[in-house]
Each structure stands twice: as structure tokens, then as C-alpha cells.
Amino acid sequence: MISTEVEVERLNQSCESEKKMSKTFAVIGDPINHSLSPNIHSAAFRDLNLDSSYIAYRIPKGELKEGIDALKKIKIDGFNVTIPHKVEMMKYLDKMDESCSLIGAVNTVTNNEGVLKGFNTDMDGFLDPFKKKKIKIQDKKILLLGAGGAARAVVAGFAKEHAKHITIVNRTLENANSLARFANKIGLNSDTMNFEKFGNDLEDYGIIVNATSLGLKNESSPISFESIKPETIVYDIVYLPVNTNFLKNAKEKGAIIIYGYEMLLGQAVRAFEIWHGMEAPYNAMKKALLGGV
Numbered sequence: 001m002i003s004t005e006v007e008v009e010r011l012n013q014s015c016e017s018e019k020k021m022s023k024t025f026a027v028i029g030d031p032i033n034h035s036l037s038p039n040i041h042s043a044a045f046r047d048l049n050l051d052s053s054y055i056a057y058r059i060p061k062g063e064l065k066e067g068i069d070a071l072k073k074i075k076i077d078g079f080n081v082t083i084p085h086k087v088e089m090m091k092y093l094d095k096m097d098e099s100c101s102l103i104g105a106v107n108t109v110t111n112n113e114g115v116l117k118g119f120n121t122d123m124d125g126f127l128d129p130f131k132k133k134k135i136k137i138q139d140k141k142i143l144l145l146g147a148g149g150a151a152r153a154v155v156a157g158f159a160k161e162h163a164k165h166i167t168i169v170n171r172t173l174e175n176a177n178s179l180a181r182f183a184n185k186i187g188l189n190s191d192t193m194n195f196e197k198f199g200n201d202l203e204d205y206g207i208i209v210n211a212t213s214l215g216l217k218n219e220s221s222p223i224s225f226e227s228i229k230p231e232t233i234v235y236d237i238v239y240l241p242v243n244t245n246f247l248k249n250a251k252e253k254g255a256i257i258i259y260g261y262e263m264l265l266g267q268a269v270r271a272f273e274i275w276h277g278m279e280a281p282y283n284a285m286k287k288a289l290l291g292g293v
Contacts, residue, residue: 023052024074025275028067029082032058036292037080040268043288047281052077059085068092071111078110078275086149093118102186103153108271121270122153126237127161128266129258135233137161140206144168145222147175150237151211155179159188166190167205169198169223200224207233208255210246214238221246230254239264265289 027037033056041054059067061084068089071079081089086105090096093106095117100106106118130137142163144154147170158166166188170176176192183190200223202208214222221244228234234250239260247257265286272280 023050023077023275025052025054025078025080026057026071026076027054027080027082028057028059028071029085030058030060032056032082035082036264036289037268039288039292040265040285041272043284044272044281047284048278050276061085064088065092068116072114072116076111078108078271080271081107081109090118092116099123102156105149105152107267108274110275119271119274120153121267121274122150123157123160124270125263125265125267126154127157128269129235129262130161130233132262133256133258135256137163137207139164141204142166143202143205143208144211145209146170146211146213147172147179148211148213151179152182154209154211154237155183155188155190156186159183159186163188163207168192169195171195195222198223200227202228202232205232207235208250209234210236210238210244214244214246219245221249225249225253225255228253228255231256233258236260237263261289 025041027035029035035056038054038056045052045054057067057071064085086107089106089109090100093109094115096106097117097119099120100118103120103122106120108119108121110117137158138161140163142158142165144151144166147168155166166183168176168179168190170192171194173192173194176194180190180192202223202225210222212222228250230253232255234247234255235258236244236246237260238244242259242261247259251257265282268285269280269282
């Protein structure tokens, strides 16, 4: 438990140094040093002249309870949750928004005098770029690559916006089938296949989303875009690097691109509004985010 004790001491020292601040927020996870959230939220605080601070707090896997106790001790006002705690965090909530129970994970928490309430901003964050660009999802056929944790929020978003059908392609068919059952349960027709059997015929799809981790190391795109129709929406939820191989290939074929950082920004905006009850300064947050990627 030494690592958690060290982090708790560092957290206490950080909060002591920020005693003048009326509100303190954090992001928890492990690893956490790479997080862009402190820059994004700090920029929002500066833009609106809010008396608030935001810190990154490392909590190793297996030490979440101790970490949450430490956050309560310093009376944290709210915090974001990232890997590996997004599912386990649900055990320590007193209340949760329906978004948490739907997606099965939490990434935003409020603390009201020791009462922790959880939210999940993944779905709203995913949908935010569509709304800003005035792109309609209703009645479109969707191709989703990947069936991991993030893909569940993607499916929920498409169901909410009444997409016509979703095809889920994944390396492990069992995981794709599980996600398809979730899609059908919430009213979105679906089918599945693995990458080996997917024939790269993209003509029928109006929106293509990469929810695999392939873009993280900028590996080659998992599909060919030779058959894509111009103006197809292509969205990679990976935000680093900004221009993944997947997006570069799609753009060369005339696709309309949505970058992963747009989802990250949408998530941050929603968390800000949950905590502060006011409109987030989108442009200031975007500037801070793009300056850090």
C-alpha cells in the first residue's frame, strides 16, 4: 500500500498549497501523468475566472477504496475516473445517473458532503461532434470496429439517435455478439462478424467508427477504404495521435472526418457542466487540448 500512501500525502500537500481555492477537482487512474484533463479544465477555470483547481491523482489498481477515502478526506468537489477504475468505481457510489447503469461504467463523480454520485459522459461526448457539425444519425447504417468498453457507449449513442442498423466487427466474435445483444436490447438492430470475414465493402455504411486501440501506436488501418462513398462519416475515438492512419486513409477517399479529440472534448465539457451547472467555455478548452496533443 506504500504507493497509495505516497499519493495521498502528495494529494494532501497539493490541496494545502491550493487552500485559497474554493473548489478542487481531480482525475484518477493509473497511469495518469499523460492525462490532458488538468490542462483542459484549468483553461476553463481561467476563462471563466472560477476559483477552482484540477489535479491528476494516481491511484494504482487494487487501491481504489483507499484512494476514494483520501478524496473524501480532503473534501474533493468532484473527479473524473479513467482506466483502470471506470467499472470498479461503481461500487463506491451512493447514487448514479442512468448513464452509468446503461453503459456499466462511471467516468465523472460529484461529491456533495460525502455523498458520491456517478455519471458517464462517454455517450454524450461521443455524440457531441455530430451535434456540433449538424450531422444526422437517424436511419443511417453504422459500421463499428471494436467491441471493448468504449464501444458500449458508442452503441448507446447510436441507439439514442435512432440509427437504422449497426454492424459490429471485432477480432473476438464472442465480444462482438455480447455487444450486439446489448444493442438489440436498447432498440438498435445489429449483426456481427470478425475481421477475417469482413470483406471491406463499405458502400452501404453512412458512418464508420473505429473503437479499437489500433490508432494508439498509429498502426495501419484495420480496413481498406477503397469502396467508401464520398461524404461518409469516419470517426476514430483514439485521440493520440490526432491524425491516425485510419483517418488519413479515409480522408484521402473524401470522407468527412471526426477526430478522437472531439469526443474527449465533449466528455470534458459535459463533466464541467455537471460540476458547475453552467455552460462550459468550449473554445478555451479546445485551445488548451490541442496545445497539449
